[in-house]
Amino acid sequence: MSRRWGWWAAVVAALAAGCGDQEPGAFAPRGPDSRDLMVLFWVMTVAGGLIFVGVLVALVMSARGRRPGEGDDQVDRRSARLVVGGGILLPIVVLVPLTIGMLVVGNRISPRLDDAYEIRVRGHLFWWEVAYPEAGAVTANEIHVPTGTRVRLVMDTADVIHSVWVPQLAGKIDMIPGQETALTFTAEEPGVFLGQCAEFCGIQHARMRFLLVAHEPAAFEEWLANEASPAREPATEAAERGEATFVEVGCAACHQVRGTEAVGVVGPDLTHIASRRTLGAGILPNTRGQLGGWIADPQAVKPGNLMPPTPLTSQQLLDLLEYLEGLE
Numbered sequence: 323m324s325r326r327w328g329w330w331a332a333v334v335a336a337l338a339a340g341c342g343d344q345e346p347g348a349f350a351p352r353g354p355d356s357r358d359l360m361v362l363f364w365v366m367t368v369a370g371g372l373i374f375v376g377v378l379v380a381l382v383m384s385a386r387g388r389r390p391g392e393g394d395d396q397v398d399r400r401s402a403r404l405v406v407g408g409g410i411l412l413p414i415v416v417l418v419p420l421t422i423g424m425l426v427v428g429n430r431i432s433p434r435l436d437d438a439y440e441i442r443v444r445g446h447l448f449w450w451e452v453a454y455p456e457a458g459a460v461t462a463n464e465i466h467v468p469t470g471t472r473v474r475l476v477m478d479t480a481d482v483i484h485s486v487w488v489p490q491l492a493g494k495i496d497m498i499p500g501q502e503t504a505l506t507f508t509a510e511e512p513g514v515f516l517g518q519c520a521e522f523c524g525i526q527h528a529r530m531r532f533l534l535v536a537h538e539p540a541a542f543e544e545w546l547a548n549e550a551s552p553a554r555e556p557a558t559e560a561a562e563r564g565e566a567t568f569v570e571v572g573c574a575a576c577h578q579v580r581g582t583e584a585v586g587v588v589g590p591d592l593t594h595i596a597s598r599r600t601l602g603a604g605i606l607p608n609t610r611g612q613l614g615g616w617i618a619d620p621q622a623v624k625p626g627n628l629m630p631p632t633p634l635t636s637q638q639l640l641d642l643l644e645y646l647e648g649l650e
């Protein structure tokens with residue numbers, strides 16, 4: 323294999339490797355909105371390809387000189403046909419349907435003030451705050467929605483520009499300081515869908531994930547009632563010590579645990595942290611070991627984030643973990 327072919331083979335192999343073993347994305351839509359967007363994408367791509375070919379053909383035709391035996395009249399007619407066909411008819415035939423399709427899809431997926439179920443999502447540097455104002459529930463890095471229901475995420479941001487994107491369910495929308503933005507979509511079936519920040523927002527951009535969890539309506543209500551309730555009482559002695567430690571060592575300065583002395587609002591609400599699937603904005607599974615590692619040294623996991631390492635004795639750490647793991 324020549325050197326050049328070796329280079330191309332490496333590029334293709336790298337691309338193929340990038341395609342395998344990925345989370346399902348926008349090409350595996352699970353809702354009407356993302357399905358509309360995918361159809362629009364393919365129509366645009368095919369139409370764009372046809373336009374490209376059409377322009378190349380017109381270019382070749384226009385570059386051809388006078389054919390043998392052709393008079394001035396014939397050349398003029400050929401030129402006129404080329405201009406009318408390639409310059410007027412082709413754009414009309416292609417662009418008008420594309421514009422109509424774009425307007426129809428844009429209208430169908432655009433958020434409007436209908437009776438959609440409203441969830442508030444606030445962007446923070448390094449994490450997502452998710453609130454259900456009617457129910458009084460607050461959580462982080464997980465957006466739970468009922469299936470078969472039009473949902474509207476109303477978004478603002480504390481200190482950063484993120485772009486919210488759940489490729490399998492909806493398009494993306496920016497969180498803009500000083501402004502509210504909204505995204506509407508419907509999840510058709512229960513499932514857990516990956517969300518990812520789609521706009522560079524600092525050194526942890528690639529680790530700004532979240533989960534969108536769709537439940538059957540009854541299961542959603544159950545989840546919501548639990549999230550809205552105050553924190554569970556510590557069930558063991560170790561958990562009781564953990565609750566005190568949480569305040570003593572400073573966790574409570576930044577984190578809230580509703581129903582306790584911890585009322586910080588800088589970091590995520592931890593009232594029901596044990597019910598969440600991940601830690602650190604979707605980057606670690608929420609297990610005892612990962613939680614311990616995160617508390618001991620969050621900077622090692624997500625460098626630059628606002629949580630400092632907390633100096634703890636091993637007993638304090640174990641007590642804290644016992645406490646936090648009981649906050650279901």
Ligand code: CUA
Nearest residue numbers: 484519521523
């Ligand atoms: Cu938020 Cu990238």
